[in-house]
Amino acid sequence: MCEKKAEEAVSLEVHQRILSRNDETARHNREHFDRLGTIAVNLMGSPGSGKTALLEATARRGNRRVAALAGDLETDRDAQRLAAAGIPSLPITTGSACHLDAGMVHRALHDLPLEGIRLLAIENVGNLVCPAVYDLGQHASVVALSVTEGEDKPLKYPVMFRTADLVVITKVDLLPHLDVDVRAIRNNLARVMPRPRAIEVSSRTGEGIDQWMQWLDELCEAATAPLQEARA
Amino acid sequence: MHEYAIVAELVRQVESEARRAGAAAVTRVTVAIGDLSGVERGLLATAYDVFRGRTVCETAELSLRAVPAVWSCPGCARDVAPGAVLSCPDCVVPARLRQGDEIVLERIEMEVA
Numbered sequence: 122m123c124e125k126k127a128e129e130a131v132s133l134e135v136h137q138r139i140l141s142r143n144d145e146t147a148r149h150n151r152e153h154f155d156r157l158g159t160i161a162v163n164l165m166g167s168p169g170s171g172k173t174a175l176l177e178a179t180a181r182r183g184n185r186r187v188a189a190l191a192g193d194l195e196t197d198r199d200a201q202r203l204a205a206a207g208i209p210s211l212p213i214t215t216g217s218a219c220h221l222d223a224g225m226v227h228r229a230l231h232d233l234p235l236e237g238i239r240l241l242a243i244e245n246v247g248n249l250v251c252p253a254v255y256d257l258g259q260h261a262s263v264v265a266l267s268v269t270e271g272e273d274k275p276l277k278y279p280v281m282f283r284t285a286d287l288v289v290i291t292k293v294d295l296l297p298h299l300d301v302d303v304r305a306i307r308n309n310l311a312r313v314m315p316r317p318r319a320i321e322v323s324s325r326t327g328e329g330i331d332q333w334m335q336w337l338d339e340l341c342e343a344a345t346a347p348l349q350e351a352r353a
Numbered sequence: 354m355h356e357y358a359i360v361a362e363l364v365r366q367v368e369s370e371a372r373r374a375g376a377a378a379v380t381r382v383t384v385a386i387g388d389l390s391g392v393e394r395g396l397l398a399t400a401y402d403v404f405r406g407r408t409v410c411e412t413a414e415l416s417l418r419a420v421p422a423v424w425s426c427p428g429c430a431r432d433v434a435p436g437a438v439l440s441c442p443d444c445v446v447p448a449r450l451r452q453g454d455e456i457v458l459e460r461i462e463m464e465v466a
Contacts, residue, residue: 128377128378128464128465128466129464129465129466130380130462130463130464130465131374131376131462131463131464131465132460132461132462133370133374133460133461133462133463134459134460135366135370135458135459135460135461136457136458136459137366137457137458138456138457138458139359139362139363139366139384139456139457139458140359140362140456141366142362142365143362218355218358219355220355222358250391251355251391253391254355254390254391254392254456255355279389280389280390280391281391283389283450283454311438311439311440312436312437312438312439313439314439315424315439315440315447315448315449315450316447317439
């Protein structure tokens with residue numbers, strides 16, 4: 122019974138998502154949002170694609186009870202810009218990490234009260250690849266794509282656009298100065314997004330911001346949970 | 354470049370499974386990485402080699418299984434040609450990604466005492 126056996130080779134089938142721990146934390150975040158009646162949007166895009174400007178333009182449209190988390194490798198400049206625009210904001214400084222993960226958002230939520238907040242914009246690190254890999258617990262994913270980035274970005278970075286619920290084509294006021302055709306951008310989006318949806322905006326002139334606000338309103342209306350009011 | 358973060362999670366999972374199985378040594382881990390997963394296989398292999406020292410994976414070869422992206426129609430099951438618009442021309446419904454977004458630890462080969 123106690124004879125010594127030789128080591129035995131064993132093959133163990135696991136089939137588990139490597140990011141299962143992030144998925145678990147994301148689920149936890151989503152439950153937190155749902156409990157409070159807050160809709161979370163993961164706003165992604167290249168550095169300089171106009172993510173912060175889009176949120177500033179959102180704030181200029183009045184009281185929509187918006188708060189924001191702003192991810193950046195260094196500095197809290199985006200969070201400062203958003204706070205100056207009237208959006209309660211917290212920075213998430215990632216150091217060398219090229220993306221936000223669900224744990225970073227979870228930790229930040231301890232310091233950002235969401236009672237009375239209808240929309241939480243999570244401005245991801247400027248990067249067209251890595252942020253798409255990590256679920257943060259958001260209800261919708263939005264990619265900001267500026268017309269200055271050219272027509273072929275969707276084909277070059279399909280992963281980010283595949284999971285997007287909406288693409289906001291930004292800086293359209295610059296189109297007269299560029300050899301860029303928005304129809305070509307839309308055509309390329311249809312090859313990487315199964316439900317291609319895009320709106321064209323200029324945060325500077327306000328063009329298209331109505332459509333963006335309407336999309337946000339529809340997103341919030343689709344949510345079933347009532348908004349939990351701020352405690353007095 | 355998030356491949357180091359992926360490897361850190363991979364090693365953590367292998368450690369947990371190997372401990373539970375009472376492994377004396379892990380000899381191979383097989384990971385499936387889809388073409389639309391957002392993970393670059395070459396970078397993942399490099400990150401694995403840098404990271405595995407002094408972990409349970411030190412003795413383990415990494416086998417990467419590439420999974421091509423396949424979009425197909427949820428109605429008629431026909432595949433969408435690569436590079437085409439992601440909609441079925443017959444059923445006029447959005448295509449669905451059938452495979453290609455995997456970031457999955459599939460198998461651990463180990464020696465058990």
